[in-house]
Amino acid sequence: MPKLLTSPFTAFEGQISVPGDKSISHRSIMLPALAVGESRIVGLLEGEDVLATADAMRAMGARVEKQADGSWSVWGVGVGGLTSPDKVLDFGNSGTSTRLLMGLIASHDITVMMTGDASLRSRPMSRVMNPLMSVGAQFVASEGGRLPVTEIGAKMPLPLDYTTPMASAQVKSAVLLAGLNTPGTTIVREAVSTRDHTERMLKAMGADITVEENGQGRTITLVGQPELQPISIIVPGDISSAAFILVAASIIPGADVMISHVGMNPLRTGIIAALQAMGADIDILNAKTVGGEEVADLHVRGAALKGISSLPVDPSTMIDEFPVLFCAAAVAEGESVFTGLEEMRVKESDRIAVMAAGLAANGVQVEELEDGLKVTGCGGKVPGGAEVATHLDHRIAMSFAVLGQMAVKPITIDDASPIQTSFPTFVSLMSDLGAGLSLQA
Structure with missing residues (x-):
């Protein structure tokens, strides 16, 4: 059960692709x-x-x-x-x-x-x-x-x-x-x-x-x-995996990242609209359709995020991306309120409760709602310093790895192994961009 420990980033820049959707x-x-x-x-x-x-x-x-x-x-x-x-x-x-x-x-x-x-x-x-x-x-x-x-x-x-x-x-x-x-x-x-x-x-x-x-x-x-009939399929990059890079590049000062060939199915891209509503600097480039699915390159730079009280899209268009969006809200300035998220309670874990516990343990003021979360942003770095229980949930593990880049004290993720279920190259890719992450036995 390898732990994942965060440390200060050295940079966050480069051109990458994420695993298939x-x-x-x-x-x-x-x-x-x-x-x-x-x-x-x-x-x-x-x-x-x-x-x-x-x-x-x-x-x-x-x-x-x-x-x-x-x-x-x-x-x-x-x-x-x-x-x-x-x-x-x-x-x-x-x-x-x-x-x-x-x-x-x-x-x-x-x-x-x-x-x-x-x-x-x-x-x-x-x-x-x-x-x-x-x-x-x-x-x-x-x-x-x-x-x-x-x-x-x-x-x-x-x-x-x-x-x-x-x-x-x-x-x-x-x-x-x-x-x-x-x-x-x-x-x-x-x-x-x-x-x-x-x-x-x-x-x-x-x-x-x-x-x-x-x-x-x-x-x-x-x-x-x-x-x-048999078919030939080119699987686009997973927007749910790209979300971790999008948030990391949005909250890290001076970040500059290009993510290539990301799936842009309009029923999946709510995370982009939500981040842009918070002030994120994301450009959608080279949009096209491949094998019946929309794809594009995403260029994202560091920005000063602000809290939001309502989402610009239906939550169903980004239900898997809320854990990492909560982390963006923790770094943003002001309060964010996310509701209509009942579905999050029956994912790999009760993601509302688990994220609330992990954020609170790392010094972020949160209020757990029946159908969502209220997050009071730190306006920059979060205190950090705690170990997070992932409950075998890959998105919890990766979300706190992202948040740890903006933590004063290291954040420890209790089990990195669930990341293998959806994003096996997450740690190496983040590290190559300049994030501070290390696996410990």
Whole structure:
């Protein structure tokens, strides 16, 4: 369990790229596994979460291989072709793998046992299992709808017309993925638009899927049992990983960083708008579309941030980025108030409570709200000096590594190992830019 210790930065400048988008990487393995033929993926995130998805698809019959040139190939089994694995699927820390694959499995006549690490086993899965039971899947779950879970897919799956009760791309995607091997038409309605990587990739692979925008949100309609076509995918850099660099470069005086080829899906870029509202100096350059996804280069320089009382975007467009945004608010001048963040309590940890505890321990004045956090900024460096409990949450670990660059006394992160799930090169990349970080046994 290596600890991560922060120390004063020497600089923060350079041109970098961040690992491939985690959400797209998961889907780049899952969906081609249901095509017929070979799909090729360039830029796949090779973190532990995505590798867990690859292992699961292999166990259910797909062929997934890394090539000598660093790209990946997936040979699919066709829609309806998944088979029961001969082992328990261990998803480690990956809630995305678990929830999306529950959807895929729901409409296949197979039985799958699944588990994960202590963090994942503590996270509720009922929000996904409930609609999938209406498809016809059965679940034998641990207390509170948690892992370990045995899922028995439906022999005769039923299409759903489902309205999501919360803004969750994972719930939406699970229902759509169940609809792939379901006769008839599956409809998902969401009041708040959530990340749409599943819809984009299915359309690119030839599925009959339509998205209708209206004043009440979005309606996604999928015709079941398509013959998915193989696809070539270039995975853009993950905006959720870039967020740590964006915040670090925004709060460190004199910073000047260019981040290349970052995914700019409009349902994912709330962190940029939020930082700009706080006064961050971020330029969006060379915008283009690659493989159906918007990408751009981001040029960010150090700036004097101010607190904000309301967000310029819906929280769903940056739900994973709030931990590091709280750290930006801790360094900013004035008070920031963030609300509407109930979803943060059911992530890898209760991110509202864990961030509040870590910030308070390091001398930042915070008030935990039922659905968010109130942060009184220090107008510069924070006191620091405490050890932060990550609760096996990669984004907590990386957020406090960023905050530690602006701490008077070093901040210690109790366990750096969760960072491997999404951003394996985080420590080395930050160090190369000039951040002060060191791993300790």
